[in-house]
Amino acid sequence: MIHVVAGALFDEQGRVLIAQRPPGKHMAGGWEFPGGKVEPEEQALAGLQRELREELGIEVLDATPLIAYEHGYSDRRVLLDLWLVSLYTGEARSVEGQPLKWVTLDELDTVGLLEADRPMIPALREARR
Numbered sequence: 001m002i003h004v005v006a007g008a009l010f011d012e013q014g015r016v017l018i019a020q021r022p023p024g025k026h027m028a029g030g031w032e033f034p035g036g037k038v039e040p041e042e043q044a045l046a047g048l049q050r051e052l053r054e055e056l057g058i059e060v061l062d063a064t065p066l067i068a069y070e071h072g073y074s075d076r077r078v079l080l081d082l083w084l085v086s087l088y089t090g091e092a093r094s095v096e097g098q099p100l101k102w103v104t105l106d107e108l109d110t111v112g113l114l115e116a117d118r119p120m121i122p123a124l125r126e127a128r129r
């Protein structure tokens with residue numbers, strides 16, 4: 001089982017940051033929450049901090065687990081572990097060239113988010129209420 005950590009960052013208008021998966025990678029072209037695979041021996045929060053440093057150039061100072069569940073792709077099983085990032089320094093930018101965009105929670109329904117991520121939408125709505 002591959003443990004994947006991802007972060008939900010909100011801006012002042014309540015929009016959330018998503019990233020497009022690069023060509024040639026699993027689920028290329030789909031939109032996801034920034035993150036990636038936790039390394040062996042690594043804690044989830046440390047993995048989240050490392051991934052968001054690598055992909056967005058930010059330092060996560062505080063984050064809390066929001067929703068975690070398993071998803072079976074045809075070729076792999078992943079544990080999707082989404083965190084609410086409540087405090088960070090720096091300004092999120094695309095360090096690795098992935099297109100990024102801020103979208104409203106309503107837009108998440110139609111933006112081409114990975115199917116596997118759909119259960120995250122109600123959890124995010126709940127967190128913002």
Ligand SMILES: Nc1nc2c([nH]c(=O)n2[C@@H]2O[C@H](COP(=O)(O)OP(=O)(O)OP(=O)(O)O)[C@@H](O)[C@H]2O)c(=O)[nH]1
Binds near residue numbers: 005
């Ligand atoms: N980052 C991220 N990955 C997701 C999400 N939803 C989801 O199914 N995944 C899957 O989880 C896996 C994460 O892999 P990744 O390619 O982002 O991992 P990584 O950043 O460590 O990259 P690398 O393995 O190329 O070094 C992929 O199979 C991806 O399709 C999501 O919201 N964010």
Ligand SMILES: [Mg+2]
Binds near residue numbers: 034035036
């Ligand atoms: Mg990644």
